[in-house]
Amino acid sequence: MAAAASGGGAGSGMAGGCWLLLLLALGRAAPPAGMLYPRETPSRERKELGGLWSFRADFSPGRDAGFVQRWYRQPLRQTGPVIDMPVPASFNDITQDPSLENYIGWVWYEKEVLLPLRWLQEDFNTRVVLRFGSAHYYSIVWVNGVQVVEHEGGHLPFEADISSIVQGSPGISCRITVALNNTLTPHTLPPGTIQYMNDKTRYPKNYFVQNIRFDFFNYAGIHRPVVLYTTPSVYIDDITVTTTSSDSVAMVQYQVSVVGSTLYSLSLNLRDQEGKVVATGDGPAGVLKVLNPNLWWPYLMHENPGYRYSLEVKMQAQVNGALLEDSYTLPVGIRTVHVTSTQFLINGKPFYFHGVNKHEDADIRGKGFDWPLVMKDFNLLRWLGANSFRTSHYPYAEEIMDLCDAYGIVVIDECPGVGIRIPESFGNKSLQHHLVVMEELIRRDKNRPSVVMWSVANEPASELPPAAYYFKTVIAHTKALDPSRPVTFVTDANYALDLGAPYVDVICVNSYFSWYHDPGHLEVIPLQLTTQFENWYKTYQKPIIQSEYGADSVPGLHSDPPLMFSEEYQKALLREYHSVFDKKRKEYVIGELIWNFADFMTNQGTTRVLGNKKGIFTRQRQPKSAAFVLRERYWKIANESSCLPPIIKSHTLFL
Numbered sequence: 001m002a003a004a005a006s007g008g009g010a011g012s013g014m015a016g017g018c019w020l021l022l023l024l025a026l027g028r029a030a031p032p033a034g035m036l037y038p039r040e041t042p043s044r045e046r047k048e049l050g051g052l053w054s055f056r057a058d059f060s061p062g063r064d065a066g067f068v069q070r071w072y073r074q075p076l077r078q079t080g081p082v083i084d085m086p087v088p089a090s091f092n093d094i095t096q097d098p099s100l101e102n103y104i105g106w107v108w109y110e111k112e113v114l115l116p117l118r119w120l121q122e123d124f125n126t127r128v129v130l131r132f133g134s135a136h137y138y139s140i141v142w143v144n145g146v147q148v149v150e151h152e153g154g155h156l157p158f159e160a161d162i163s164s165i166v167q168g169s170p171g172i173s174c175r176i177t178v179a180l181n182n183t184l185t186p187h188t189l190p191p192g193t194i195q196y197m198n199d200k201t202r203y204p205k206n207y208f209v210q211n212i213r214f215d216f217f218n219y220a221g222i223h224r225p226v227v228l229y230t231t232p233s234v235y236i237d238d239i240t241v242t243t244t245s246s247d248s249v250a251m252v253q254y255q256v257s258v259v260g261s262t263l264y265s266l267s268l269n270l271r272d273q274e275g276k277v278v279a280t281g282d283g284p285a286g287v288l289k290v291l292n293p294n295l296w297w298p299y300l301m302h303e304n305p306g307y308r309y310s311l312e313v314k315m316q317a318q319v320n321g322a323l324l325e326d327s328y329t330l331p332v333g334i335r336t337v338h339v340t341s342t343q344f345l346i347n348g349k350p351f352y353f354h355g356v357n358k359h360e361d362a363d364i365r366g367k368g369f370d371w372p373l374v375m376k377d378f379n380l381l382r383w384l385g386a387n388s389f390r391t392s393h394y395p396y397a398e399e400i401m402d403l404c405d406a407y408g409i410v411v412i413d414e415c416p417g418v419g420i421r422i423p424e425s426f427g428n429k430s431l432q433h434h435l436v437v438m439e440e441l442i443r444r445d446k447n448r449p450s451v452v453m454w455s456v457a458n459e460p461a462s463e464l465p466p467a468a469y470y471f472k473t474v475i476a477h478t479k480a481l482d483p484s485r486p487v488t489f490v491t492d493a494n495y496a497l498d499l500g501a502p503y504v505d506v507i508c509v510n511s512y513f514s515w516y517h518d519p520g521h522l523e524v525i526p527l528q529l530t531t532q533f534e535n536w537y538k539t540y541q542k543p544i545i546q547s548e549y550g551a552d553s554v555p556g557l558h559s560d561p562p563l564m565f566s567e568e569y570q571k572a573l574l575r576e577y578h579s580v581f582d583k584k585r586k587e588y589v590i591g592e593l594i595w596n597f598a599d600f601m602t603n604q605g606t607t608r609v610l611g612n613k614k615g616i617f618t619r620q621r622q623p624k625s626a627a628f629v630l631r632e633r634y635w636k637i638a639n640e641s642s643c644l645p646p647i648i649k650s651h652t653l654f655l
Helices: 016-025 371-384 398-407 428-445 467-481 522-540 567-584 625-640
Strands: 046-048 051-057 083-087 106-114 126-132 138-143 146-152 158-161 173-181 192-196 208-212 226-232 235-245 249-259 264-271 277-282 285-291 309-319 322-332 337-339 344-346 353-357 388-390 410-414 451-458 487-491 507-510 544-548 589-594
Touching (some): 083 106, 226 235, 226 322, 249 309, 277 285, 353 410, 428 451, 451 467, 467 487, 487 544, 544 567
Parallel strands (some): 451 487, 544 589
Antiparallel strands (some): 051 106, 106 173, 126 158, 126 226, 138 173, 235 249, 309 322, 337 344
């Protein structure tokens, strides 16, 4: 789901030929194949592989025993002791072993599954695919001892066609082995460094630590669902949808790619939520015309937010005299996005971001996907009156994004570009990987109506000289992949020194006045925050989002007059910020995102008491006093909107 054209930042008009030459210079290949979310259809089956997997961490000095001894060649339990490990979950907090809590290096997972016999009969023209929602950070996967895929990056899906392996095996069992490494280097995303402690009077032999430049715990493991799914041998590989609309008609442009044959036919039906066909099409590309469309609206902007149509795509192909059929249904939201010098428009109407920053983080499971936690978070978001969030500081699970589409929660979709702070992380090796990550992110989320803007980084050292070329290139690449959405990155640099800001469409700025700057002095906030906004707008004439602000508070710690770390101080700081927001949102400030939705775990340190406490909810999702301040404010803003239906206005106190 994409949008109408947005206001273009510098670099957005790079010609296709010049862009291709730049990619070739960086050693970039063409974008990879599609990554449709695995859904069950009449032609596709899906088998969930969640549950307990066998697990072992490689504690050998070089962390390489698994490769030297080829653990993937036989069941993992036959090469040494294993423990049970839940999937999806981070491995760090599951056991009582402190060495696993902060482990850096290779860990090994294994699962043996039985496959349906019908999947294994080659004459059925069935394709079997193994898919990981995400695994942090670098993954190598074997099936029955044969390597099938490698993937770098901890927050995006990857998959492998394993048909030739399982269909050529004598049995119906399938042994899946995963080697996973969470080491971060200056060229990974996010970056990090390994520091060896060579002072033998202070550290044991071979002692090293992982240094990072971001303030959340580097959880690791198989974090999202693992599935096996099937398609016919000729199949629908990818679907791309963009939309435009007016008051009475919408145009849904589509492109469909088919893999496995060039001899096929395609038919498409677009159905509304009652199942009525509102438009039809055929062929791999075209435009569907929808009369009197139901537009996709954000939560609290319309009485029926998150409206989605269903695009049914059906394919037929002849293979060796047999007729193969494949079908896939894609949810489609019709909406447009446009950026002016002072406004962010959704469907032509001004949209104000009143939302949160989040983390995929919780007790025990770490960053592991968990449905009860996800639903609790969405219920809290709606209770709060939040209409948006940023996926700080990495792409979130596809299941979370599905709910954003369905509930009308607007998303700033951020890649894992956090902690880019040293010059080495701005070189061509890092840049090449960053371009790949943006390709993978856009490939995954391009059709989502909830995604209204891409964020390519958070708080990089954008004042360093290499940052200008680096961000010009990443942003231009992102716009070439998806011209329909605005692009930003989130900055904490000085407005006069930021070398990446000229290339963004929306200024997103983080600031912590009276916390990290002038700590304890609430009285400086109005002047400093006002000056911040005026300097940025005078320089760039672009709309501004306060993408982070906040203060730590320890639940139950009280102080009057307010002192730092008390719940009262957190409330007072928010109110000082809000007074300035209320003045500037009448001009060019288009949003405010609190840091953070909930407390979250970080590395241990003298400034972190069991993690970062800037949440308005505790890590266990219980409200602090600040949550009620924000709830009152967000519902007030929503009620002021002329778009909010009376039925919602009258019920806000009961949500």
